[in-house]
Amino acid sequence: MNVLARPGKASVSTAADTAPEVPSASRAVQEQVTPAPVRANIGPSLIGAGLSVIGRLDCAGDLQIEGRVEGEVRAQGVRIGSGALVKGTITAEIVQVAGTLDGNIEAESVIVARTARISGDISYRSLQIDEGAYFSGTGKPRRKQAALPQRVEDNSVPSGSYVVPNNV
Secondary structure (H helix, E strand, C coil), rough: CCCCCCCCCCEEEEEHHCCCCCCHHHHHHHHHHHCCCCCCCCCEHHHHCEEEEEEEEEECCEEEEEEEEEECEHHHHEECCCCEEEEECCEEEEECCCCCEECCCEEEEEEEECCCEEEECCCEEEEECCCCCCCEEEEEEEECCCCCCEEEECCCCCCEEEEEEECC
16 A cells, blocks of 8 residues: 555555566676775864764764863864864874863874963873963873884894894
8 A cells, every 4th residue: 555645546556566677687796796995084073163072082083173072082183173172181193272172182293273272281292382372281292112122033143132123
């Protein structure tokens, strides 16, 4: 029975009656189609200006915050817009702050714009703070960990000797 038929008109039509006949060869091809590979970087995820989020955010790519976030934020890259407010720790490769952050940053590279207001500590390898930015906290530079000497089991080096890798 067709539920979308007009009242007063009887219609007994099924999907099987109206579907076109598909040759069996094309059905076999349709079954062999493999899904497309997942793209590594689709683009930044966005927390819009009208959105408030409470809780932990984990993003495999970049995250742009224009709204309000309360909680831990983890992503490859995090950008806090000039009108945004974040309360919590941010952990990322690159962090750009133009808004307000009440919490700590752990990142490889941190860029603080002149409109930024940060209350918290920053752990970084590269830090840029523009003139006019407000920062109340401590900056802790991180260094690459030196490779530990490795015991060598090679006949060209005396037994029990240690060798420091060249990339130190």
